[in-house]
Amino acid sequence: MIPSQMLKGTLEGCILKVIHEKETYGYEISERLKEYGFSDISEGTIYPMLLRLEKNGMIAARKKDSPVGPKRKYFSLTSEGKKELHSFFESWEELCAAVDNVFKENDNE
């Protein structure tokens, strides 16, 4: 299980990536994240993040009919969101490289 503190900073970027793949809704996003290995994710975990991303203009929501109940909110990426996703991935690669270097160097000693 990934510790929640470590998860917090990265989950928003991953949510943006999942929404970038296709227009989708909360439960589907949480299921996709589980498939990618985020084991302890529920719809309730990502809902406040979706709210924040929508408020900050990274994603846009529209209501669509659901086959099982009331209308669902479907999210798609805005141009701001695309920029944010790009910038998140750049930062992530930088962080990964730095962490890898730290561990490789210590393993060689």
Add this chain to the structure above:
Amino acid sequence: MNKKTKILNKQNNELDKLIADENQEIFTDIICYLRNSDLSDYNIEVVRNDITTMVLDGQKRGDSIEQVIGGDYREFCDSIIDTFPKKTSVEKLLGTTDLICFCMAILLTIHLLLSKETIDIIKNLVTKQPTDFTYTITLGTVMGMVVIMIAAVLLVKAILDNIFSGKEKKKPVGFTVLFAVIIALLIASLFVKMPLFSINILVVIAMIIVLYGAHFIISEIGY
């Protein structure tokens, strides 16, 4: 509550009826916790609509509210609250004024309907006796109203502070003492007959109308 909020509120009330009994308690706790926060009435209804849809979708899949939300309800609610801007001082002042106006309007109406003066006035008007329209406000009346309003606010706060404590809901000693003090003050207020001032009963009715009017206007503006 403005028109946009009222429409959403009505839709949500209909959707709420579809929440399964086993999910109802936690669902109500979540909504109560959000209502007591800094969220505006409109944002509460938007969030309520989202959560209701999430829970109803979960029910269709056979998931409980715990599986949908993830178990830590307080953290879930606090994360939602953090997403929205805090109420400004003006919005907080409007909220408090609305609460006071509404409480006072209700309490004054009850007091007016149950008072000896009102009964005497009606009796005299029916029997065509000379009628005295004077209405006396006693220290006990004012004391009772203030105590009831403070008690209501404290009671709601105590319930909400304990809302997600599950089976280990604790009853703090302070709460019991406070409850006893409130009851004692309420009983005492019944016996404090010292008159503060006397006014025409029509002025009291006008005051009640103004208080209800103020509550209605502030609610329509929204805060």
